[in-house]
Amino acid sequence: MTFSASHKFKRVSSSRVGRALHASRGDIPFKTVIILSSLSLLGLMVGVGVMLWLRSGPTRETAGWSFVTLNQWNPVGEVFGALPFIVGTLTTSLAAVLIALPLGLGIAVFLAELCPLQLRTVVGFMVELLAAIPSVVYGAWGIFVFIPAFVAPVGNWLMNTFGNPNRFPYLPIFQGPFFGASNLAAGLILAVMILPTISAISRDVLLAVPRVQREAALALGSTEWETIWQVVLPYGLSGILGAVILGLGRALGETMAVTMVIGNVSQLSASLLSPGYTMASVIANEWGESRTPLYASALLEIGLLLFITSLLLNIVARLLVWSVARKTPEQRA
Amino acid sequence: MSESKSHQRRLKRSAAHERFRRAGNRVMLGLTGLMTLLAIVPLAWILLEVFMRGSSAMSIEFLTDTFKPTSMGGGGVWHAIVGTGILIGLAALMAVPVGILTAFYVSEHPNTTLGLAVRFGTDVLSGLPSIVVGLFVYTIMVSGQGYSALAGSVALAILMLPVVVRTTEEMLKLVPRSLREASLALGAPEWKTSFQVMLPAATTGVVTGLMLAVARVAGETAPLLFTALGSNNLSTALDKPIASLPLVLFKYALDPSRVRNAQAWAIALVIVTLVLILNIGARLIALWRTTRGVTQ
């Protein structure tokens, strides 16, 4: 009964270096590979920006800042000013956010505070499904169903009620002519598409608000709504702002649905009811026709603008959303 | 030290205001429920239209024939189905390994500079407009060599990557530390631990991640406009343009011919069905997993 059984163990080199080498055979390539994968992801982000910057060189050099300030898009005459698209993008996206914000917040409040637990997963899932439907399907539904059945009647009503330039001279946003395909249609469909983003993230933000805050408010004799409106929402405000910015970011970059319902007319108009054009849709629409290098470069520069704004919005939004979760430890007195 | 003299009732409460508070509470809470219902309306409406219009234009021939001009009946979308399959299949082959490997790094080293940067980068990448991704792939792959199926796959792979990374990372985090430590304590090297212990424990997570990633790109059109371009021919060549269901949907929806419009709805039905099955399936798998227990 001695311990001479040690001879049965596999001979491992007794020096420390030897043992270290043995342990990591296969580990060094593994570690290298996973680090490379991670770096490639970061590299992608950088690469997108770099390539777009480089390839939009021609227009950046010839047009300079007028690219974003000039209200004239003339491919034939090779004059490229992207202002109509920038304005169109901002109009439709802001309209979408204005509609989706109260709705998304209401849904988030309902799901986070009021909904019975069993219903919460099902209903939340259904709202998220809205985000799963592809943009091109939204577009088709927009053209054949939504515009004729909803946007057209509503738009016509708005135009007839508020759009008379004699009665409402200072309200150009509801003036005609109105053909169905319009900024309004794009704004409404975008609102539906970004609703899940705003509501899902807001819901997570609200769920992260510490329970003791709600309890403190209720213990003071607040009603449920007063607790939500005056304590929970303010606590999560930065996160909700982040959700809204993310929604805005999504709306800015939406291509297919917008292209199919906005009318694609590069003319600046103050009216919601007139057709419009966004940055993403002009790229999609006119790509096939861009024969000259300058034309292609102009479209690529629009892509660059989209990239930069989307990047900035995403970064700001993520930071805001993370800030609510980090607020909680501060509570410890 | 009594201060009861100063303790008079200052708070003036009115019965009317109290009633207003209670009523306001009911109204606002009810409103949020109404809003939720309102959000479900477009979902139901779209699904209804897709199913109704799509199924009336659907047929076996539609799925098995390739392109024919409208004068010859319109044909089918087999070429697009094949194209979509190739594009997504290749994209998955590229995105899944890179995504899993990245997720390994991030779940093991979440707080290193690289780990934080990658997690942040994944979030940001997932927010990039898909059209921008398409333009990027154009600049690196198409502008020299022409439109190709491979370029389309690369674009889709870039879109799938964040989904795979995020889902896999979440699942790896759920694997109990004890499992990993047990493997390492037995003398297994890191890479074996990762592949033979952690990954199998996270299999369902990887599968759901793949499903969600495919659902994400199944309907993507914009990036393909600049990469795969689309085609009316049945092709499996990777270095030439290739057809794809969403691209054909886009073209047919805008086509003046009613035959094409109806076909567009049928394609929408195919895509939406696929997306629904993948999303619901992924959810159900995740649910089944959590009710069964953490590992496997």
Add this chain to the structure above:
Amino acid sequence: MAESVMALPSRIPLPAAAARPASVANAATEAQASAKMMLDHVSVLYNVFTAVANVSLPVYANKITAIIGPSGCGKSTLLRSLNRMNDLIPGARLKGIVSLDEGDIYAPNVDVVDIRRRVGMVFQRPNPFPKSIYDNVAYGPRLHGNIKKSELDEMVEHSLRRAALWDEVKDKLTQSGMALSGGQQQRLCIARAIAVEPEVILMDEPCSALDPVATLKIEELMKELQNDYTIVIVTHNMQQAARVSDYTAMMMMRPDRAGEMIEFDVTTKIFTRPKDKRTEDYVTGRFG
């Protein structure tokens, strides 16, 4: 501005509760005080688990009642049943009667919101809202309608004075409540609770997150406050209970994990001549 500000009675009448149980007769004969609140065979259950079993105890007006006992014996649960905070937990049920001024607070049509105004609460960890000090204290009064700024200012100052915090914060009312020290935050929470003019103040281990100096300040504050409010305090600190309270209830966990009250008496009796051996063991530190 003809606003009909009808002064509400200080309480909205509650449905009548049952008569006082005999189990607290001994303590009642000692005190001449009346019971502001009464627990009558109260049990709190979460689904099928009983957290608190069959507790009967009086809460005398303008007195400080302490609930002591080892961890996990249901003290907090019992406390929270006094302002219906347990209602927030899905599956929580209450048996027995909890009455406030002879009205059953769990009766079907009772306005919970008003109960919670009348029975205020200070929590274990200070939890000021992420608002200014002023807005924290003004939160409660503002709920009850449009109050003129001057009146609100006066109410805020009054509450902060009563919470012994005014002098320390009067120059920084617009600063965030969360920027104060722990002890100050807790006094802010007390000021906030006082501002809605409750009748009872519940305190759930209010000093457990504070340093000894802050603790002492709060204990002094409690003794002043009891002139105008009825106070119930849960504490795991026996010395605190002995220093501060007039009456003490001793709770313990039964083998089936439910909490029960094993003794209730005037504080001096509990700590010098307890009737139950378990109480004696606990207060002398033999276990706990």
